[in-house]
């Protein structure tokens with residue numbers, strides 16, 4: 001694969017449907033009465049309904065269903081693991097192949113944006129105020145639902161932009177920032193207020209509990225797990241989240257090694273190694289088990305393989321070697337307990353898992369405190385965080401109406 005420029009890194013790879021191809025795909029839909037596809041979506045986006053509308057050329061109605069049901073409809077259309085959700089449930093699978101639901105949803109969100117459609121309207125203002133901690137999918141979803149019901153919502157975010165992993169983690173070739181920004185604008189338009197660079201810890205949470213009628217905490221998993229081996233503090237050793245955040249938001253200034261080793265076998269590791277390769281490094285992934293045992297989505301693994309990236313399996317990190325304080329090589333021990341491997345490197349990216357940040361680690365749901373998303377479920381998907389944010393909003397409304 002040829003090196004792409006830093007500008008191109010911000011552009012996505014796969015093109016979407018146009019009206020003709022979207023209609024063609026919708027015409028394959030069997031219009032099932034029980035819509036198994038809709039049951040397959042945790043956030044209740046209801047593909048059965050929007051594909052039916054599209055099939056009858058009601059593009060506006062279809063786009064409205066998508067937006068009303070899913071606050072992050074644009075992002076979900078790009079990053080959802082459909083193969084394990086709506087498309088897996090699709091009845092058409094038994095005949096030939098599932099309807100490309102994600103691509104249809106993406107087309108409808110693009111129509112919504114390009115035609116300036118607006119569907120959402122907040123109910124009459126209610127007196128209760130809610131604070132949401134974190135501006136990732138869980139909090140955004142909770143905030144939008146409450147704003148729609150007329151509540152006043154303020155979101156407190158530690159970073160300087162909203163979106164959580166959507167903005168700071170998922171690579172732009174899979175999720176362009178403009179898609180994230182458009183979804184967030186539809187939430188802002190409902191009057192949700194955002195306060196950035198506002199990290200909340202246990203003591204600030206006490207203030208929020210007093211100042212607001214309820215608090216939702218959706219702070220994700222922002223602490224990177226570390227390997228406890230010699231050399232882990234050397235210059236050139238970085239965590240996955242820091243690496244991806246810099247690559248995405250500060251591409252021109254990104255410090256990129258020539259020989260990058262990514263440690264891990266999950267989707268995050270795949271994103272890191274793809275990023276390093278796309279930006280021009282010689283990138284390798286090293287995983288302690290076999291790739292079949294890895295938690296990464298097999299489509300992501302295939303994508304990595306299609307880029308010609310070597311995947312070294314069954315070797316665990318043993319030591320990071322350095323010279324003058326900077327990493328120069330890495331030593332691994334084989335799973336068989338006998339073999340060893342030393343690889344030259346000038347940058348090591350650790351993608352071995354995430355945990356709840358120290359500042360929010362002691363926060364638990366309580367009287368007027370509600371929680372959801374990755375920090376509660378241990379790290380799942382965007383659409384599941386959206387679903388949990390919606391559910392939390394319902395619980396908060398029930399709490400007010402008790």
Ligand SMILES: Cc1cc2nc3c(=O)[nH]c(=O)nc-3n(C[C@H](O)[C@H](O)[C@H](O)COP(=O)(O)OP(=O)(O)OC[C@H]3O[C@@H](n4cnc5c(N)ncnc54)[C@H](O)[C@@H]3O)c2cc1C
Pocket residue numbers: 079080081133134135136137138139156157158159162163164165166169170171198199200201218219220221222244267268271357359360372373374375379380381382383385
């Ligand atoms: C690199 C990467 C790639 C992924 N790829 C996919 C994918 O392709 N498809 C998919 O469905 N899922 C993917 N996921 C998982 C998905 O992104 C998460 O499940 C989802 O973002 C969880 O949403 P959340 O709101 O719980 O947390 P987050 O998205 O982590 O958002 C939490 C927010 O809280 C903020 N925060 C943290 N602490 C504080 C504090 N103390 N005070 C204030 N704010 C705070 C953070 O800055 C962040 O903005 C990926 C995850 C990663 C890391």
Ligand code: SF4
Pocket residue numbers: 028029030031032035036037038047048051089090091092099101
């Ligand atoms: S399950 Fe598949 S075929 Fe049936 S309504 Fe949904 S998208 Fe159409």
